[in-house]
Amino acid sequence: MVGAKAEPLALIMVFFIVSGSLNLYENSQELALESFDMMYSDNTEGKANFSSSGNSGVAISGEPAHIGDLLGASLLVSNSGNSTGMASLNLEDTQTGEIFSGTFVEIGPGSTREVSASFSPSLNGSNYYSWWVSMPEGEGPESLSGQFSVHVSAKQSLLLTIDTYQWDSESGLEVEASVYLSQGLSRILGVGISVATQGNPTLLQMITIEADPGRRSLDLYLGHPVADSIIIELIPDGWSTASNSVNVSQISVEMPIVEISSLEITSQITPPEPTPGDPVVVTVSITNNGVHRADRGKIRVISITDRQVLAESSSQFVSSGATVSNDIVIPSWPDGDRVDLEVQWLSGQNTKIEYLLVDSKPENSGLTTPFDLLSATYGAIAGVLAILLGTLVWRGVANRTPSISKIKLRETKEEKETRSKLDKRELSCAFCDQRLMVPLGHKGAVKCPSCTMEFQVGVGEEEVVKTLENGGEIINDQDYHVSRSNEDTLNCPECDQALKVPIERRPVLSRCPVCKTEFMAET
Template sequence: MDIMARGRVLSILIVILLMPVFSLTISASSGSMISAGSGGVAIVGLPAHEGDNLIFSSLIHNEGEDSGSVRLSLSIPDGESIVGDEVFIEPGSSREVQAIFTLPFSGQINVTWEIISSNSIVSENLSGISSISVDEPQNLDVEIIDSSWTLADGLDLSFRSILEEGRERQVSIEVSGISGSDNVLLQRFDAILSPGMRHFTLSLGSPEISSLLVTITPFEWISDSVASDQIDVSMPIISGSIEILSLSPEAPTSGDSVSVEVQITNTGTDPIGAGRIRLISLSTGIVLEEKSTSSIPNFSESIETLMIQSWPEGNPVDLRAEWISNEMVSEFEISVISNIIVTTSDTEIPWITLIVGAVSGILVAIALRSANKGRKSSVGRNLKKNIAPVKKNVEEPEKREVNCPECNRALLVPYSYSGRARCAPPCSTEFSVSMEVTEDENPMEEDNDLEEIEDEQIESEEDTLIARSNDDLLDCPSCNQVLKVPLSKRPATARCPACKIEFKALEGV
């Protein structure tokens, strides 16, 4: 028993003594990892902000006889450990070992790092602690500057990004169009932003949208705000108008040269290109005048003058002005009262003299009637003889001719008129006219003959047409043709050139 016990103890002692030898043999046949550089780890991504990804890396050399693999492990107090990808290193080679660490908060962070291996010996100096100062997240914003939409160029958008001081950042930029409840992606691209402002200008074509939305999204980093901006847009509106402002002269005569002032206005949101203005007679369709126009900017106007060489006949003259361009057509119509020359009488009617003469004639007739009552039988015998001359006198014109002593022009005055008369322009000479008594007149007329003459005179006065107005224009009482009879010449006798009717032109309503 003692011999067996002693043998077992001896075997154990031999194994214990040989273990270092076996260990040296294993170490010599495995990988041995040491630092290939100055030691420690390198950190990529500083200065750091909350949410940033930092890259920890270390250059490792395998000085062993066999291949081996290593990893980089990172950890923070009260946090999870992060282990990088496994890297295989051949004997005598060096390779970089990395691990990515996302900063969970701002402030001072101590990161513990260590090179680990499952099949190789790792040097004791391949571990340590790195202290990192972490700033708050960078602020990112976007601002739409302007938009313009024309038929020629489509929709253009100008905006700028604003990045707070810190690192350059990679972002994704999206421009979307909104139409009702639909959101249409118009453009999307990536960009690298430097701290500060950066301007962008995009051409977006002609989409059917009512507003634009610009969104900038951080790529592999975080921001403390959402970067987006929106603006309403509208498709270009082509709208213009034309208006005749004035004519010179205002009431032209047929054949006159007439200056027409026209205003064209661009009331839309898009410029109106070069075109032309035309003045057209609606009754004949003839183009009276035409003129070219230059481009009109949006919300602008231009006044053009066109000269019609020969004013058309008619009263009124219906005129149409047209503004024609590649983008639009605008029209304006107007009726112009033409100036029609009418014949007027400048001779003032001596109403007082006529009334006095009529009253005198009536008084004389009454006196003669009283004086002839005693000779009734004699008058009765001559009655038939006197009727014929009286009727003859009634049928004759109520006026007689007198000659102007200056220019010998024949003028018409009432038979019973006695007083001053004035020759028509341009003579306008005044002269005296005496009452003319014919041999056929019989002072012994009967009362019924005088009454018949007076009745016919009243009927003649009632048949005279009269037109009144408070301005230089009035309507013919027969055919409603518009005529021009100046107020300064009224009362006057006018002759309508259309229906040839004469009427009295008076002032008033």
């Protein structure tokens, strides 16, 4: 009996034990699920947890500082959370209220990154700043904030001077300048070198230097610019200078001028007698006999006839005592037997000119002559002029007043004087009483060289003259016009020209020198 009752009790106890084990298993499963859900929920909705790495404060770079310098503040931030976050560093000048903010930096879970911000002190002495870390959704933990101070000195002063320059034709322009920096930090400077012509500056060079406190010399080699002044400017890189600084300096310079009289230009044509239309090479040689170098320039070949530029080329510089030759090609030689050329060399304000007269080679037309056409042309012109001159002389001789002497062979002086005395007689001009010598026995017209009047001699001696007293007129075998007056002057009956015929010689046959009319002069 006792054994029968004990068996059901054991079964009951086993049941309770198994049920308890099952409940315990279910509870453990529920706890595991809750723990998994909690972990999953934390991964999806977790937050970043920022803190200062090693509890370090803000680190300052760029000291010792001067007013206007750009300094940097940085902080190491760690993310102990389970989500990525963004953080930035912010600064505030407690004396001026100016705020400086850095850029946001992404920090992953378990990572440490540096956040930074730049700032520029504006006061001499101690400058106080507040700092804090911010997140896009707002300010960060209160532990990521604090204060710091920076001691700042006055601005450094800068002085620039141009000490001297030297400019010659060989080495070019050399400038020596000095940079003075006051006590403090070494500084980075940009140096701009400009040249100016008639007030128009042009940047020539830009270099970067590091200047230590004190004096630094600058030796600048600028080549061969075209300029009347040099300008040098200092540009601070990332810092500012004191108000009494001198950053710009300028000096007037004088270019080495080449005397145009010291230059010689010669030209040579190849071939010497070009054919119209063919290419021709002009070799231009430039000799510099001066002390300065002649700069680069241009060479032009111009036709003087129509001022057409036949060819143009650039030329090299010509050193003192040197000769430089340049070949210029004329693509097509101009037409014409002779071509006048003007060769120009231009360099700056200098111009040198040479004139050339080039004979062109005539085109082969198949016509050849055994003589020079130019000489034949000159001979023909001379012959025509000789003919014209002979014609004029012949006309002058033919139209002159007939000579009162006979044409004979040349006589000796004694024969001429003897014959003149024996064969001539003396008479007076009927108009001006000029004493004239006429050949003995001459009859007809005589022209007085003094008054240029003509009158008749020897007519009344041999001609048969019938004298009738009919109203005082004298009638010849030939009828003549009659002009009368009671004075020594009377008028020509044809042209009314006033003539002088003395009364005591009237009646006399006279001839008008103007219209050649013969008439009787009577009283």
